[in-house]
Structures are given as C-alpha cells and as structure tokens.
Amino acid sequence: MTTTETVEPYALFRATVVRTSQVTPRLRRITFRGPDLAGMASAGLDQRIKLFFPPPGHDEPVVPEGENWYAEFRAMPDDVRPAIRTYTVRDFRPDALELDVDIVLHGDGHAGSGPGASWAGRAAVGDRVAILAPDARHTPILGYEFKPPADTAWSLVAGDETALPAITAIVESLPSGRQALVFVEVDSLAEVTPMPSAADVVLTWLSRAGAPAVGGGLLRAAIGRTTFPQGRPYAWLAGESSAITDLRRHLVNERDIDKELVYFSGYWLLGSAIE
Template sequence: MTAVQTEVQSYVLFRVAVVRTERISPKMLRVTFGGPSLSGCVWAGHDHRVKLFLPLPGQTDPVVPEGPDWFAEYRAMPAATKPPMRTFTIRELRPDSHELDVDFVLHGDLGPASTWAGRARPGDRVAILGPNARCPTVHGYEYRPDADTDWTLLAGDETALPAITGILAALPAERTALVFVEVESAAEIRPLPCAGNARVTWLSRDGGPAVGGGLLREAIGRAEFPTGRPYAWLAGESSAVTGLRRHLVRDRGIDRKDVYFSGYWLLGSAIE
C-alpha cells in the first residue's frame, strides 16, 4: 500500500475573538486577539503578515472559505456574504497564551478595518488567515537581508509602523539602521525598541493627510548614507514607495535586489 501524503498548508484559518484593546497613540490601536487555535500559529518576527476577515453586519463570525483554494472561493462569493478582508502585520504572537496582537491605524470610518477596530470590544469575533506552525517552511514575511548586509534602511508611513517596529526589535546588536517614518502629527511619535544602532527620523504632516510620501522622499534624498552594502525595506502608500525605490536605485546606486518595497495602500483605492 502506498502512503498518501497530504500537503501542509503554509497559511490556515484561525477563529479568534478580541481579548482587549490598547490605545498606543492617538491614531494607533492595538487589538489583542485570543483563541485556542493560536497555539498552531507561528511568527518569524519582522514584517510577518496575516489576512484579517471581518464579520458583516448581523454576523457573529465572518463566513470564510478554507483550504488550498480559499482565495478563488472567496473572490467568487456574492457581495451579500463576502466578508471584508485586509492585510495586517503581526505585532506580536504569544502562542503559549493563545494571543496575537495587531496594530490598527485609526482614520475614522474611511474603511472597514478602521471602522471595526474603532468599535472593537472584548468578545468580538473575526477570522485570521495566518502562518501555520505545522508547515516546515515559514512563509509570509519579506524582511530578508543577506548575511553580508552592512546596514539597513527602513522607510514608511504610519501603516508600515507595526512592521518597522518588529524589524527594529529583532535587529542584531551590531547592525546600523537609518529609519524614516511619516506620521500624521507629532503626537504619534514614540520610542521604538531596538537592540541595534538605529537613527530614527520622524516626519510629521502636522495634521495633514497622507498624499504620496513627499516628506519621506525629501528626507531620504538629503540623508547621508553609511558606507557598505545596504538593505532597504520600504512600505506604505504605493506610489510613494515606488518613487522611493526608483530614487534609491537610480540616484543612490543601490542594487535593486537589495531593495524590498510594498504598497500597503493606494490613494483612492483599497488593497486586499
């Protein structure tokens, strides 16, 4: 008899509920989710992402397809039953206590995730598609500098702040990092944990809206970079990070393979 091997999925669905919420800053809310299934979740630190599914009005739990074809099935769902889905960064995972933290940027009722988070209460239920601890290879994170990297450049707006915080917390003690974070106002500035040698530059819009990363581009354009091979990690508004990557490659001579960039959101549109 031939043994049948079942492929272990890299991401699986975790049914969880809100345990508590904590206001990190005027515009940032930390939501702690809990549930026994989280003992099967894994976290590599850094910018590890999950998919968050929110219940529709009148639902206790969102209706979410499971299995290897979940995304095709999700996209085929009728609008009346299709739950909002958004991508977030794991801020911290504590599998022994079955808890997972996600930081939300609050911008009023401009999107389903911000609207939900602003009203979240203990017991509210969601579904999280997260990394499976049973999978031999950990997937779902992108911060992967080569071993011979000499220094790190991190840049992004407030939506990238949870990932930047995770990356800095895991930075080797000997690693130098230049960090540029654009936020709505100076009230969002706070200490960031870091074991390495990081120089953090906060850029405030003084209450203005995020309109494409002009502050980031200007500040990085003026910055004096350390010598040696860099690794750049850029995330935030899509057009902003695309422009930053172009500047680093064309104007600063950084090899494109040493630049990771991700459009977390797009002006005037939603990215699932």
C-alpha cells in the same frame, strides 16, 4: 502504505478579541485569543497575515476553506462575504494563544474609513474574526520580507504609519552591532512611539502636522538629503504605493543601490483599496 499529509503554507484560524488599547491617537492595538492559534506560526519582523471581518448584521465572518477557498470567497454574495485586509503581526505569544495586531484608524475610525479601520474603531471584547496566517506545521514560514543578506553593512528602513507595526518589530529585532537608518512618516508627533533596539539606530520621525497623506514628499525629501553610511546596504520600504515606488526609484537610480537589495511594498494606495 504510509500517507503523507500535505501541509499548505497558510491556514485559517478563528479568534476572539480579548483586549483593545489605544497605542497612539491613530493606532489601535487589538489583542486576539483562541485555541486555534496553537496551530499558527509567525516569523516576527514584517510578518503578514489577513484578517476577515464580519459584515454588518453578522457575529462572525463566514470564510470558505480548502484549496479553492479564494474563488469561493469571491463568489459569495456581497451581504455575506466578509471584508478582508492585510496586516502585520505586532506580537504573537503562542504560549498564551494571543496575537496583537495594530490597526491605523483613518478619519474617526468609523464613517468614511475602510472596513478594517471601521471595524477596529468599534472593536470590543468578544468580537470574532478569522485569520489567514502561517501554519506552524509548514516549513519554512512564509509571508515576511525583511531578509538582509549576511554581508549587509547597514539597513535603511522607511515607511508611513501603516508600516509602523512592521518597522517597530524589525527595529526591535536588530542585533547589537547592526547599523540602521529608520524613517517614519506619521500624521503628527502624537504618533511617535518607543522603538527600543540593541542595534545602532538613527531614527527620524517625519510629521505631516495633521495634513492629509498625499502619496509622497516627506520620506523622499528626508532620505534624499541624508548621507548614507559606507558599505553594502539593504533597504526595506513600505507605505503608500506611489510614494514607496518613487522612493525605491530614487534609491536605485540616484543613490546607486542594487535593486535586488531594495524590498518595497505598497501597503495602501490613495483612492483605492488593497486587500
């Protein structure tokens, strides 16, 4: 009798920090490496993964595995349960068993920051994490959302700095002959980073000039006064939840874009934590 193994879409991988670099004043790149990553897959684009950070006093996160892992995870004592946050794969190099994740540093990256930013602000070579990511044995790869229909004439891509890794990966992937309008809200113009693309991309950077993010305004205003190209659009929006929801409402109700052609995701919420 032949037994077929059931492969879940996601698996848990262990990895170690091998490099860190400051991409911009508020964006830190953490490079992970480990033999476990041989079993990981990524579709690129806005590929989502979850990172588990060890709690204070622990060298590595303890994460349950198996079918009921999340229930077991939530039941762990507070001083043992690792913090968990969702990020975008910035780059995955399976041949080198390396994974890059860009993490936004809030405040000073330490006190007053969330667990992900706090960890990233002090991350050093040798630090260990766990990663929930697509299993390379599973088809298809799940956990990414930038999927414009074949008849898309142009794309609108918009978000704040938390979406910058995904936006950059999306823009870099666009082929020659594709048209895109891209809007990125950042803390200041010091956060501007190169965004090469073979596509015809009009890129607009919107700076808060050091003012705190307040959940809307810049993206909505800039896109509201923009004349859209002709043809069937596809929109991808990500960032602070209330701002992105308002922007989606504008596109559907005021710009007459079919809601099925607008993907939107709240990467974070003012005054709250999103795992």
